[in-house]
Amino acid sequence: MATVRSDQPKDGSRRRFVRQSALLALAPLVGSPANAGGDKIEQYRMPFGNGERDLVRYPQKRPLIRLTARPPQLETPFSVFGEGLITPNDAFFVRYHLSGIPTRIDPATYRLRIAGLVDRPTELSLDELKNLVPIREMVAVHQCSGNSRAFFQPRINGGQLGHGAMGNARWTGIALKTLMEKAGVRSGAVQVIFDGLDRPPMPATPDFVKALPIEHATNGEVMIAWAMNGEDLPMLNGYPLRLVVPGYYGTYWVKHLSEIRVVDREFDGFFMSTAYRVPDNECACAEPESTPGKMRPIGRFNVRSFITSLLDDARIRNGEHVTIRGIAFDGGHGIKHVDFSDDGGATWRTAELGLDFGQYAFREWSTSFQASRTGVHELKVRATNQFGETQPPKALWNPSGYGYNAIVSCRVVVV
Amino acid sequence: MRLRIHHWFALSMVIATPVLALELTLPEETASFRPYPIPGSNLVRQHCLACHSADYIVSQPSESTRDYWTHTVTKMQTAFGAPIPDSDVPAMVDYLVKNYGTDRP
Numbered sequence: 001m002a003t004v005r006s007d008q009p010k011d012g013s014r015r016r017f018v019r020q021s022a023l024l025a026l027a028p029l030v031g032s033p034a035n036a037g038g039d040k041i042e043q044y045r046m047p048f049g050n051g052e053r054d055l056v057r058y059p060q061k062r063p064l065i066r067l068t069a070r071p072p073q074l075e076t077p078f079s080v081f082g083e084g085l086i087t088p089n090d091a092f093f094v095r096y097h098l099s100g101i102p103t104r105i106d107p108a109t110y111r112l113r114i115a116g117l118v119d120r121p122t123e124l125s126l127d128e129l130k131n132l133v134p135i136r137e138m139v140a141v142h143q144c145s146g147n148s149r150a151f152f153q154p155r156i157n158g159g160q161l162g163h164g165a166m167g168n169a170r171w172t173g174i175a176l177k178t179l180m181e182k183a184g185v186r187s188g189a190v191q192v193i194f195d196g197l198d199r200p201p202m203p204a205t206p207d208f209v210k211a212l213p214i215e216h217a218t219n220g221e222v223m224i225a226w227a228m229n230g231e232d233l234p235m236l237n238g239y240p241l242r243l244v245v246p247g248y249y250g251t252y253w254v255k256h257l258s259e260i261r262v263v264d265r266e267f268d269g270f271f272m273s274t275a276y277r278v279p280d281n282e283c284a285c286a287e288p289e290s291t292p293g294k295m296r297p298i299g300r301f302n303v304r305s306f307i308t309s310l311l312d313d314a315r316i317r318n319g320e321h322v323t324i325r326g327i328a329f330d331g332g333h334g335i336k337h338v339d340f341s342d343d344g345g346a347t348w349r350t351a352e353l354g355l356d357f358g359q360y361a362f363r364e365w366s367t368s369f370q371a372s373r374t375g376v377h378e379l380k381v382r383a384t385n386q387f388g389e390t391q392p393p394k395a396l397w398n399p400s401g402y403g404y405n406a407i408v409s410c411r412v413v414v415v
Numbered sequence: 416m417r418l419r420i421h422h423w424f425a426l427s428m429v430i431a432t433p434v435l436a437l438e439l440t441l442p443e444e445t446a447s448f449r450p451y452p453i454p455g456s457n458l459v460r461q462h463c464l465a466c467h468s469a470d471y472i473v474s475q476p477s478e479s480t481r482d483y484w485t486h487t488v489t490k491m492q493t494a495f496g497a498p499i500p501d502s503d504v505p506a507m508v509d510y511l512v513k514n515y516g517t518d519r520p
Contacts, residue, residue: 041445050477059439069444070468099467106436155476157483201466204496235439270494 044077046162047312048150060234062090067159071096071198072236075164081327082308085362086139087167089228094236095144095165095250097208097271100199102256107240112224116193116261119184126226126240132174132182136223138246139170140360141329145249145276145298148404153394154288156401163306163408168329168362171244173225177218179260185214188264192217194243197256206270210252212245214262221246224257246360247300247332249402251276272297278398285396292399300331302405303391305338305365305383312411316377322369326351327362328383336386338365344378345393345407351381371414379410446470448514455510462499462507463491472515479516484508 042055044065055063056074064074074094080087111123144165149158159165180192193211200207216222223244226233233239238255245252251271267273277295278284284302286292309325316322328335339348354364371377384390395406446469448460463472485508491497492504499507512518 048476050474053474054445056442058442066470067474068468068470069442069446072441103441104436104438107434150476155478157475157479157487160474160476200496202496202498205466206495232437235437239437274494 046150046160048160048162049155050160051150051162058094058236060090060236061092061094064091064094065162065164067161071099071101073159074236075161076167078163078308079311080164081306082311082325085168085327085357085364086229087169089169089231089234089237092142092167092169092228092234092237093144093165095159096198096255098198098205099201101236102197103235105197105235105239105256110240112241112257113259114179114183114261115259116263117186117189118180118262119186120182122183124179129174129224129241130226132178134174134178135172136175137170137172138223138244138360139168139357140244140246141166141168141301141362142244142250142253143167143301145251145402146400148395149401151395151404151406152397152401156397156399158401165250168327169228170230171223171225172227172230173223173241173244175220176222176224176243176260177220179224180218180262183262185218185262189214189262190265191263191267193261193263193267193269194252194254194257195259195261196238196242196254197258208254208271209267209269210243210254211263211267211269211272212252247330249276249298249301251298276400276402278400278402283396284403285398288397298402301329302396302403303330303335303383303385303389304328304405305381305391306408307379307381307410310379310410310412314410314412316369316371316412316414318371318374318414320370322371323366324369324379325364325366326381328353328365328381329360329362330383330385330389332359333389334359334386335363336384336388338363339382339384340365340367340369341380341382342369342371342377344409345380348382374414377412377414379412380407381410382407444468444470446473448473451510451514453506453510453513455506455508458503458507459510462497462503466491466495466497472511475515477516477519479512481508481512481516481518484511484516 044053044055053065056066057063067073076091076093080091107126113123115121146159147165148163150160191211195209225244241257243254276298278298279286279292280294280296305328307326328338338351340351341348351365351367382391391407395404448469488504492499
C-alpha cells in the first residue's frame with residue numbers, strides 16, 4: 001500500500017496570496033497556473049488505489065491536494081491536523097458542486113436577501129449584517145459528507161477523498177435566529193432554504209440549494225458567518241458569507257450565501273431530495289450493494305477520531321516513551337472517552353482528553369506509548385460520545401459512501 | 416480651531432479608504448482523458464468537459480463497472496441536464512469502462 005508522502009512547507013515559508021485589508025488588495029490575485037512563480041507541481045500519493053494527486057497552490061491557499069479543478073475540490077494534507085487544533089484558513093479544504101463559482105466579489109455591493117414567508121422581507125448589506133447583535137463566535141468542525149470515502153472497501157464511487165475534507169475553525173457571525181426574528185417568520189413556515197452565488201454550468205443543471213427545517217434553522221446554533229479564524233472567509237470557502245450548521249455534515253454549509261427564503265412546504269430540489277440522502281435507520285447504513293427503501297437527508301456527524309502526531313510508517317525507538325496525540329469529534333453530543341490500542345485492536349486503554357473548546361470542535365486526546373518490541377505496530381484510536389455512540393471496526397455501508405467513521409489505524413515501525 | 420495638515424491627512428485616509436473587490440484567478444486544469452482509438456474517446460472529451468474537468472472521471476476507482484459508468488452517464492443526462500444524445504451513450508460507456516474501469520486491458 002502506498003504511503004502518504006507529506007511534504008508540507010514549514011510555517012515560515014507559507015505565502016499568502018491576499019491580505020484582506022483594502023489598502024493591499026490592489027491587484028487581482030493570481031493563483032499560480034502550473035509553473036508560474038517557479039512553483040513546480042508536486043505529486044502526492046494518497047494511501048489507496050488510483051490515489052495519485054497533484055499538490056496545487058490556489059489563491060489564498062497553501063499547496064493542497066487537488067481532487068478536481070473545475071469546479072475546484074481541494075483536500076487538506078493530513079499532516080496539517082498534527083500542526084495544531086485549529087485548521088488554518090490557507091489549509092482548509094474546498095468543495096464545490098457547480099463550475100459557475102464566483103471569482104470576483106465586491107463587498108460594497110454584496111447583498112443577502114431574506115424572502116418568502118416573512119413579515120419584513122429585506123436585503124442586507126455586509127455592514128448592516130455586521131451591525132446586528134449579538135455577535136456569535138463558535139469553534140466548530142466542518143466536514144464533507146464524503147470525507148474518507150476512498151477508504152470504503154469495496155470502493156464506493158463518488159469523490160475519492162482521503163481524511164482531509166474536514167477542518168476545525170472559529171466562526172464569527174450572527175445566529176440565523178437573529179436574522180429570522182428581525183424578518184419575522186410567519187405562521188405556516190416549514191423550512192428555510194439557502195442559496196449561494198455558485199451557478200450551474202448548463203441551464204437544466206439543478207442549482208445548489210439546501211434546506212433546513214424551520215425549528216433547526218431558528219434554534220440559535222445555525223450561524224451566518226463572515227469570518228473564519230479571525231479573518232474574512234477565503235474566497236474558496238465562501239467569501240463573504242456562509243452558513244454554518246454546527247455538528248451537521250458540510251453539505252448544508254452553503255457558501256457565498258445570497259438568499260434565505262422561508263417556505264411553507266418541504267423543498268424538493270435535487271441536492272435535498274436526491275443527493276445527500278442516507279438510509280433512514282439508526283445506523284444510516286444498509287447491506288453492501290443493496291438498494292435501501294426509505295432514505296432521509298444526511299444529518300449530524302458520526303463520531304470520529306484520528307491519530308495526528310504520527311503519520312503512517314513513522315519510526316519510533318524501542319523502549320522510548322512517546323506521547324501520541326490526536327483529535328476526536330462528533331455531531332455535537334460531546335466526546336465521552338477516547339480509547340487507544342497499540343496492538344491492532346486486541347487491547348484498548350483510555351486516553352486523556354485535552355481542553356474542551358466546545359461540543360462542536362476538535363477535542364484533543366493524548367496517551368503515552370512505550371514499545372517493547374521492534375517491528376511494525378498497528379496503532380488504533382476509537383472515540384465514544386456522550387450518547388454512547390462509538391466507531392465501528394469496519395465502515396458502515398450506504399449507497400453514496402457518506403459518513404465514513406470506521407476506526408482508523410496508524411502503522412508505525414519500532415526500531 | 417483650524418485642523419493641522421496631518422489631521423486632514425488622517426481624516427482623508429479614513430474617508431477615502433476603499434473596500435476593494437476580492438478577485439481571484441484559478442490555476443489551470445491539467446487532468447486529461449487518456450487517448451484511446453475508439454469513438455467514445457472523442458465523445459467523452461466533447462460531452463463531459465462541457466461541464467466539468469476530467470479529474471472527476473479519472474479519479475474514480477479502477478473497480479468501476481460497466482453498470483456504474485452507464486448509470487453515471489445516464490445520471491448526467493437525466494439529473495444534471497447534460498445534452499448528451501442517447502445514441503452516444505454506449506460508445507462513451509465503452510471508452511470509460513475500458514480506461515477507467517474493470518475492462519481495462
